[in-house]
Amino acid sequence: MEAGFELGFASLSNEVRDRSLPVEGTLPDWLDGALVRNGPATFEAGGERVHHWFDGLAMLHRFAFDGRGDTVSYTNRSLRSETYRRAMATGEISGQFATGGGYLRRVRQLLFGDPTDNCNVHVARVDGTLVAMTEVPRYVACDPDTLETRGEFAFADALTGHVNCAHVLPDPHRGETVGLLTTFGRPSEHTFYRLPDGSRSRERIGSVATESPAYLHSFALTERFVVLTEHPFVTTPASFLLPGRESFVDHYEWKPERGTRFHVLDRETGERVATAVTDPWFVFHHVNAFEADGELVVDLVAYPNADVVDGLYLSEASDWFEHGSDGHLRRFRVQIDGQAVASETLYGGCELPRIAREDRTREYRYVYTQGAAEPDGNHVAKVDVTTGESDRWEESGLFAEEPVFVRAPDAERPSDEGCVLVTALNTDEGRTDLLVLDGETLDERARAPLPHAVPFGFHGRYFEEW
Numbered sequence: 001m002e003a004g005f006e007l008g009f010a011s012l013s014n015e016v017r018d019r020s021l022p023v024e025g026t027l028p029d030w031l032d033g034a035l036v037r038n039g040p041a042t043f044e045a046g047g048e049r050v051h052h053w054f055d056g057l058a059m060l061h062r063f064a065f066d067g068r069g070d071t072v073s074y075t076n077r078s079l080r081s082e083t084y085r086r087a088m089a090t091g092e093i094s095g096q097f098a099t100g101g102g103y104l105r106r107v108r109q110l111l112f113g114d115p116t117d118n119c120n121v122h123v124a125r126v127d128g129t130l131v132a133m134t135e136v137p138r139y140v141a142c143d144p145d146t147l148e149t150r151g152e153f154a155f156a157d158a159l160t161g162h163v164n165c166a167h168v169l170p171d172p173h174r175g176e177t178v179g180l181l182t183t184f185g186r187p188s189e190h191t192f193y194r195l196p197d198g199s200r201s202r203e204r205i206g207s208v209a210t211e212s213p214a215y216l217h218s219f220a221l222t223e224r225f226v227v228l229t230e231h232p233f234v235t236t237p238a239s240f241l242l243p244g245r246e247s248f249v250d251h252y253e254w255k256p257e258r259g260t261r262f263h264v265l266d267r268e269t270g271e272r273v274a275t276a277v278t279d280p281w282f283v284f285h286h287v288n289a290f291e292a293d294g295e296l297v298v299d300l301v302a303y304p305n306a307d308v309v310d311g312l313y314l315s316e317a318s319d320w321f322e323h324g325s326d327g328h329l330r331r332f333r334v335q336i337d338g339q340a341v342a343s344e345t346l347y348g349g350c351e352l353p354r355i356a357r358e359d360r361t362r363e364y365r366y367v368y369t370q371g372a373a374e375p376d377g378n379h380v381a382k383v384d385v386t387t388g389e390s391d392r393w394e395e396s397g398l399f400a401e402e403p404v405f406v407r408a409p410d411a412e413r414p415s416d417e418g419c420v421l422v423t424a425l426n427t428d429e430g431r432t433d434l435l436v437l438d439g440e441t442l443d444e445r446a447r448a449p450l451p452h453a454v455p456f457g458f459h460g461r462y463f464e465e466w
């Protein structure tokens with residue numbers, strides 16, 4: 001293996017617990033919570049390699065700050081899911097997004113019974129429990145300090161689905177988290193739910209029915225509305241029952257003639273108040289949304305089509321790094337009582353966008369995002385969505401992951417006072433570094449080298465407690 005970005009797709013089995021990391025620079029003394037990240041870390045079992053980045057077995061990482069600016073303590077642990085234990089015992093990784101029939105089997109099993117549980121996409125706090133999540137509705141509970149796997153997490157309600165949106169949106173202004181499930185059927189339904197803080201009982205908000213359910217990775221939320229962005233990467237449930245297609249994503253097709261539709265539902269009543277159609281594009285990640293002057297403003301990272309899904313096959317990774325990303329930060333304005341949509345591009349070549357937690361559903365100013373990969377590194381960008389101006393941090397040989405902005409405790413919305421926590425693969429040193437960047441300038445404030453290289457991961461959350 002070459003000592004470049006390929007290291008980001010090499011398996012990591014080393015685990016450490018409460019390792020005090022050496023710190024160069026100065027940590028903010030107000031930072032007293034923990035960043036918990038999730039992502040794939042084991043790409044082989046029994047000598048067989050998975051095909052797609054999304055298919056590696058999950059590992060959690062925890063970076064805990066002491067509130068004095070002195071230390072950061074690091075713990076990492078592979079999720080001991082049933083999928084993981086079976087892979088270690090049998091040498092086969094099953095139940096995946098694009099590797100063999102596993103993920104497909106999951107969906108088939110979901111239609112008739114028993115999904116598997118490699119929860120490698122995101123984490124959430126549900127009723128005081130740390131929960132790992134993926135794109136089927138099976139959840140694994142973990143100890144928030146040791147990251148040890150506690151076992152299956154169960155909600156205390158009867159909501160079901162076949163596909164789970166791994167991005168849930170905690171709304172700090174409403175004391176609830178909003179999520180999304182897709183149920184295959186005739187018709188299929190995309191169903192939004194709310195989960196009140198401190199509860200394990202989800203409540204149905206409303207649904208969008210369709211004969212051709214889309215692959216939905218995230219959605220948008222405003223104070224009054226929830227927005228389902230239905231891009232034309234769609235399937236039909238019957239397709240899953242037919243032989244001949246090997247993986248889950250093989251069952252989805254790009255149908256640009258459908259366009260991309262915004263379905264706007266009232267958060268209280270679940271009623272659909274608008275559907276607006278625009279040009280066809282694909283989206284993994286929404287950034288934020290809010291209401292302004294009779295319009296919904298929806299910011300997201302759009303791709304011209306769904307080719308990005310194929311581009312994330314491990315065999316295609318070098319192309320991806322050489323050609324950069326087609327993901328563009330775009331702002332859409334949707335008339336709440338009409339069908340008009342306007343858009344503008346705010347930043348080109350980015351993914352994994354983040355905002356301050358308190359800015360969600362509100363008019364805001366700053367996005368922090370991972371810049372498109374290039375062969376010798378990428379960058380972290382900060383975009384002022386009110387002016388289109390941007391700043392960047394970069395260093396040759398470093399590949400930054402998702403930048404998580406934490407606003408300083410005394411700063412008010414939409415201030416950029418705070419810090420950006422971002423892990424970066426340091427290919428020159430053969431390890432990953434935790435970087436603490438200044439939220440205003442993106443200058444590096446501190447760097448804490450990890451004892452190993454961490455494969456490229458997906459998402460994390462900063463928890464003030466834990």
Ligand SMILES: [Fe+2]
Pocket residue numbers: 167217284285458459
């Ligand atoms: Fe995601």
